[in-house]
Amino acid sequence: MMLSAALIAILVGMALLLIRAFVGPTIYDRILAVNNFGTKTVLVLALYGFVTERPDFLDIAIVYALCNFIATMAILKYFEYGDLGHVGKQPEDEKL
Amino acid sequence: MIAIEFLVNFTLLGFLLATALVISRTNRLFQSVMLFGIYSLLTAALFVVLDAVDVAFTEAAVGTCISTILMLSALSLTGSRREVAMHRKSPALALGVSIALGAALAVGIMDMPEFADPNAPANLHVAPYYLTESVSEIDIPNVVTSVLASYRGYDTLGEVVVIFTAGIGVIALLAGRTGKRDED
Amino acid sequence: MGFIFSPIVFLILFWLALSGHYTTLLLILGAASCFWVLMISRRMGINAHEGKPIHLVSWRIVPYWIWLIKEILLSTWAVSRMILSPGSSVRPQLAKIPANNMSDLSKVTYANSITLTPGTLTIEADGDELEIHTLRADMLEPLKRGEMADRVRKIERGHNREQ
Amino acid sequence: MDGILSIIRDLLLIAGALAVLIGALGVIRFPEVFSRIHAAGITDTAGAGLIILALLIESGFSLISLKLLVIVLFLFFTSPTSSHALAKAAIHGRVLPLTHQDKG
Structure with a gap:
């Protein structure tokens, strides 16, 4: 029962984050909202697996956590450097 | 237990609808890329709720990760920071088409069997055989995987070839650019 | 202990942990995918040294984590009260705090620990200083006293002595 | 014992x-x-x-608890990284933080 309540609480939190993603105002607010929405989705999937007594779906939650991080990093890299091919300062560059 | 499943289902669908509406109203490409990220997170969560775990897996990897990155790469190639001009010449026509299409789909849905009905035609043909025999025949615990990779192997091969070709196209478009940069 | 963090062993252990199915066919496929991932990361030029965060394996990390979790819960409580209190109680400030006498890895641990505790956020980590954004001036006090920095340094010193 | 665990889990x-x-x-x-x-x-x-700790209590000791641990460890390592990257990108994108220099 408590599991369902926690699930509902997270869904309400998701709704709040959707509002933030819709209204902005800056692009960084939206990125923050998308990233945090991803974390909440991971939690929803984990909780949902336990609510329906089939926690085997946790693999998807793991994939989500990974993808969410990579996508956030790609978006931020895009906004910082203007394209994704940009290579930051790396030890290899100094050797060459 | 059933009630919470319905609640999650409908809440996620509601979020999906809201996101889709906002995407269609926004005229900045970055915002829509970002919102598409949320959209595919929601879609994949819905797939999990509907028990289509394998599709959810694909949607999580492709929708959230790869397509976001691909769209951003495309944006950085085209460099279109401008707002897209919206052409709204005849909203009445578009509205009419949408309503007619929606109504046709609704009529079509009425003829479909109940959701998860074990006696639906699709569940009576080869599905029971796969469900009972695939583990002993193919030795892979996931039935969907054994259907896709073995029983329907040729079909999947065709799909993979299509995706491979598309991938080559994308690489050819994106890699040419970075190659030039390296020479600079 | 360190050999567990050699990439291939780590990948295979990770695969075994996640899979849960141990038939011959699946084990072969799993091993093949581990090698495939390893080859791709070699080609991408991912530095193998970075994949071995050896000081994170030292047992001294355990008391540090327990302490960090306590700090996270305390500052979560403080920030939650700010969120729930009516009116705006946010008085953000920027400040620089020293992060000297640390290896790069310790600096990352330190900066990440600061970010993990709500109320403080590392904006820039450049040289021997960290630029911190904080929600309220008093949330910066514990950092200025340097307790966290001392604890981070202690992990590393402990590791060096063990070698 | 079971009762106490489930109370802890609920809390x-x-x-x-x-x-x-x-x-x-x-x-x-x-x-x-x-x-x-x-x-x-x-x-x-x-x-x-906290939620994943509760789920760990619920799941007992199995492969599932291992996966939960992977999730929580991953979140603890990536969350500060993306927060930091976001803050840094925002600064570079000329979004200046609002600051109050007055003490108190």
């Missing part, structure tokens, strides 16, 4: 759910992006940590 779930809710509320209420990152951090650390 952890309540605390975690509250942390997630308060974090989301903070993302709505706080005035600018840097403050909002702090609020979002509550979901990532306390919220996720």
Whole structure:
């Protein structure tokens, strides 16, 4: 029962984050909202697996956590450097 | 237990609808890329709720990760920071088409069997055989995987070839650019 | 202990942990995918040294984590009260705090620990200083006293002595 | 014993759910992006940590608890990284943090 309540609480939190993603105002607010929405989705999937007594779906939650991080990093890299091919300062560059 | 499943289902669908509406109203490409990220997170969560775990897996990897990155790469190639001009010449026509299409789909849905009905035609043909025999025949615990990779192997091969070709196209478009940069 | 963090062993252990199915066919496929991932990361030029965060394996990390979790819960409580209190109680400030006498890895641990505790956020980590954004001036006090920095340094010193 | 564990689990779930809710509320209420990152951090650390701890109690000891541990460890390592990257990108994108230099 408590599991369902926690699930509902997270869904309400998701709704709040959707509002933030819709209204902005800056692009960084939206990125923050998308990233945090991803974390909440991971939690929803984990909780949902336990609510329906089939926690085997946790693999998807793991994939989500990974993808969410990579996508956030790609978006931020895009906004910082203007394209994704940009290579930051790396030890290899100094050797060459 | 059933009630919470319905609640999650409908809440996620509601979020999906809201996101889709906002995407269609926004005229900045970055915002829509970002919102598409949320959209595919929601879609994949819905797939999990509907028990289509394998599709959810694909949607999580492709929708959230790869397509976001691909769209951003495309944006950085085209460099279109401008707002897209919206052409709204005849909203009445578009509205009419949408309503007619929606109504046709609704009529079509009425003829479909109940959701998860074990006696639906699709569940009576080869599905029971796969469900009972695939583990002993193919030795892979996931039935969907054994259907896709073995029983329907040729079909999947065709799909993979299509995706491979598309991938080559994308690489050819994106890699040419970075190659030039390296020479600079 | 360190050999567990050699990439291939780590990948295979990770695969075994996640899979849960141990038939011959699946084990072969799993091993093949581990090698495939390893080859791709070699080609991408991912530095193998970075994949071995050896000081994170030292047992001294355990008391540090327990302490960090306590700090996270305390500052979560403080920030939650700010969120729930009516009116705006946010008085953000920027400040620089020293992060000297640390290896790069310790600096990352330190900066990440600061970010993990709500109320403080590392904006820039450049040289021997960290630029911190904080929600309220008093949330910066514990950092200025340097307790966290001392604890981070202690992990590393402990590791060096063990070698 | 079982009763005590389930009470602990319920308390952890309540605390975690509250942390997630308060974090989301903070993302709505706080005035600018840097403050909002702090609020979002509550979901990532306390919220996720407490809820997954509760699920660990629920699952007992199995492959599933291992996966839960992987999730929570991953979140604890990536969340500060993305927060930091976001703050840095926002600074470079000329979004200046609102600051109050007056003490108190």
